[in-house]
Each structure stands twice: as C-alpha cells, then as structure tokens.
Amino acid sequence: xxxxxxxxxxxxxxxxxxxxxxxxxxxxxxxxxxxxxxxxxxxxxxxxxxxxxxxxxxxxxxxxxxxxxxxxxxxxxxxxxxxxxxxxxxxxxxxxxxxxxxxxxxxxx
Amino acid sequence: xxxxxxxxxxxxxxxxxxxxxxxxxxxxxxxxxxxxxxxxxxxxxxxxxxxxxxxxxxxxxxxxxxxxxxxxxxxxxxxxxxxxxxxxxxxxxxxxxxxxxxxxxxxxx
Numbered sequence: 740x741x742x743x744x745x746x747x748x749x750x751x752x753x754x755x756x757x758x759x760x761x762x763x764x765x766x767x768x769x770x771x772x773x774x775x776x777x778x779x780x781x782x783x784x785x786x787x788x789x790x791x792x793x794x795x796x797x798x799x800x801x802x803x804x805x806x807x808x809x810x811x812x813x814x815x816x817x818x819x820x821x822x823x824x825x826x827x828x829x830x831x832x833x834x835x836x837x838x839x840x841x842x843x844x845x846x847x848x
Numbered sequence: 849x850x851x852x853x854x855x856x857x858x859x860x861x862x863x864x865x866x867x868x869x870x871x872x873x874x875x876x877x878x879x880x881x882x883x884x885x886x887x888x889x890x891x892x893x894x895x896x897x898x899x900x901x902x903x904x905x906x907x908x909x910x911x912x913x914x915x916x917x918x919x920x921x922x923x924x925x926x927x928x929x930x931x932x933x934x935x936x937x938x939x940x941x942x943x944x945x946x947x948x949x950x951x952x953x954x955x956x957x
Contacts, residue, residue, distance in 0.1 A: 742892075743862065745893070746855075747863075748934055750855060751931050754852050755935075782851075783854070815931055819925065823924055825857055826861050
C-alpha cells in the first residue's frame with residue numbers, strides 16, 4: 740500500500756523511463772523523447788499556450804549541460820517548477836474566487 | 849482524465865495542503881505539520897533509517913529561510929531530491945541484479 744506521495748514519486752519515475760527507454764541512452768530523454776513525453780503527458784498544460792514553441796523552449800531550458808539529452812534530475816526540476824506554478828495558480832484562483840461567492844469564513848481582513 | 853504526471857502533480861499539491869491547513873499559516877507547514885506529513889506519508893521511506901533523527905534533520909535542512917515554516921517550494925525541493933534518490937536506487941538495483949539472473953539482452957560489454 741502506497742501513500743499519495745509515494746505514488747506520485749513512482750509515477751514520475753515510471754513516466755520518465757517509459758519515454759527515456761525508447762531510443763539512444765535508455766536513462767536520458769533525447770529531444771524527440773522529451774517532446775513526446777511533454778505532448779502526451781502534459782498536453783493539457785502546455786497545449787493551453789497557443790504556440791508550439793512552448794515545447795522547444797522547455798527543451799532548451801531543460802538541457803542544462805547542453806548535451807542534447809535530458810537526464811532524470813533535469814526532468815524532476817521541470818516537474819517541480821511546473822508543480823509550484825500549478826500550486827500558485829490554484830491558490831490565486833481560490834483567493835480570487837471564493838470571497839465573491841459570499842464565502843467569507845476563511846477571509847482575513 | 850489525467851495523465852500520470854498530472855496526477856502526480858495533483859497528489860503533491862493535495863498532500864501538502866492536507867497538512868499545511870491544520871494550524872497557523874494555512875499555506876506553510878509548521879514543524880509539527882511537516883513531521884506529521886513525513887511520518888504518515890513517507891514513513892516507509894524515512895522509517896527505514898533506524899533513527900528518528902531523520903525527521904529532525906529533514907526539517908532543519910528544508911527550512912531554508914529559517915522561519916520555522918516550510919513553504920510549498922521548499923517541500924517540492926525535498927520531494928524532488930527524494931525522487932531522484934529513489935530513481936538512483938532503482939537503477940542501481942536493476943543494474944546490479946539483472947545480469948546475474950542470466951539476462952544479457954540489455955547488457956553492454
């Protein structure tokens with residue numbers, strides 16, 4: 740039996756290796772593998788930005804050591820940044836939205 | 849419908865707020881809340897280290913700005929580091945183990 744956090748860690752590891760194993764180095768993502776991962780697994784996030792350039796930009800930003808491959812640590816840094824961004828969005832949405840509906844229980848003045 | 853990566857992100861966000869909302873600042877983990885999160889959600893990882901000092905050490909390392917509270921970004925940095933460590937362990941285990949069983953298909957010479 741796994742906790743939610745343990746499941747989250749497993750999903751991150753499994754998803755990376757699902758794509759990293761497809762071609763070349765089994766333990767890193769090539770540009771093609773990364774693109775596939777981003778489109779298939781995070782399409783609803785990245786797809787919301789109108790331009791397909793988003794994928795290119797992420798790839799360039801991620802490949803810190805510029806070897807054309809994204810290793811697991813670089814991948815986790817991306818996922819961490821995305822998760823923090825989602826959390827911020829979620830909190831802003833809650834803060835902006837809730838009081839307008841007349842719910843004031845949690846509101847500080 | 850969510851991909852595995854989207855589910856993982858949601859689980860990280862949900863789990864953080866499940867504990868951060870218990871006392872004091874709703875959007876940060878106090879030492880008590882962090883301890884509870886670590887024991888309940890990651891007990892099987894941290895429990896494997898014999899000493900309970902592990903929890904104390906994590907708390908001290910995490911609280912980067914030393915305000916006695918762990919914010920979401922600090923929490924994500926911990927989870928990222930843990931996930932990278934898990935992945936390394938998983939890969940070492942696979943590498944050490946597989947060839948001994950006579951499976952040589954993936955082995956490089």
